[in-house]
Amino acid sequence: MRPPAFWNLEPGRFNLGRVAFSPLGWLYGSVTARRVAQPATYTAEVPVLCIGNLNAGGTGKTPTAIALIQYLQSKGLTPHVISRGYGGSAKDLTRVDERKHSAREVGDEPMLLAAFAPTWVCADRTKAARAAQEAGADLILMDDGFQNPSLHKDASIIVADAQRGFGNGSCIPAGPLREPVGAGLARGDLLLTIGNAAAQTRFDTFWGGVVKLSHARAELVPLQTGMDWTATPFLAFAGIGYPEKFFATLRAQGATVLETHALDDHQPLTTALLQRMEADAARLGAQLVTTEKDAVRLPTAYRRKVLTLPVRLEVKDWKEIDALLNRLLK
Structure with a gap:
């Protein structure tokens, strides 16, 4: 289900949806506050670095995790990733094997x-x-779970996301x-705010006054594969948190995008849905293209029919992240 448009209106702007749902939003925030105040039930023997967000939906956590994995590996470290495997059916502890598992089992x-570092789902x-520390991790990257107090x-x-910031500033369902x-x-x-210079300026305009912690900036850039877009x-x-960002990135490569389909985040790519899009593409004389995260959910029969535009996180300055990692690893 796509989030309502009023979620991402500028903070301070009159917003009937926000007003109508504000009591429920206050209640949701109160429940979260009580939850995060609970003491952790387990402390790992190696540092745990959580990559989380305040917004529901995608903000760029997965590209951030990939960038951190590669950065840590370049320093000779062995990071492992842990995830609850949202959208997957696996209930028990599972080490993800991309040759054996599917996104339907362990999440996209x-x-x-898992293509970048050992990844555990539970x-x-x-x-x-x-499991990660017993398997040799010297640092654990916790994918999401900022509001989960157990670990x-x-x-x-x-x-x-620098462009959207924290939306209208309210909690679900008011924001x-x-x-x-x-x-x-x-x-x-x-x-870590992700976006181009204009988006970063917008973030500072609306939210800079409330940021009291270290602040790093990054941008998602297409991975150069030699493809002539x-x-x-x-x-x-x-089917990501902000599909429009992907469409804009594709157009920025010079691609002619005749039609776009903004799906729900993590939406299953059923054969029926893909057949409809394939027929639409044939009618237009167009090629199907999607994101890396969506591509791992494609049925085998469609993996050669759909192109992928991979992106990577380009951190403007690693100074603040380096300082954080140095504190963790000292």
């Missing part, structure tokens, strides 16, 4: 992350952390937030 994000994050976090990076901005930022160690028209589809 763990499938993507609804109980404490079990996943134990002690040695540090947390809060990831935000996109899992918890109030001030309370969430107070528990974080570093804020100007050579053919496309029908683009994406």
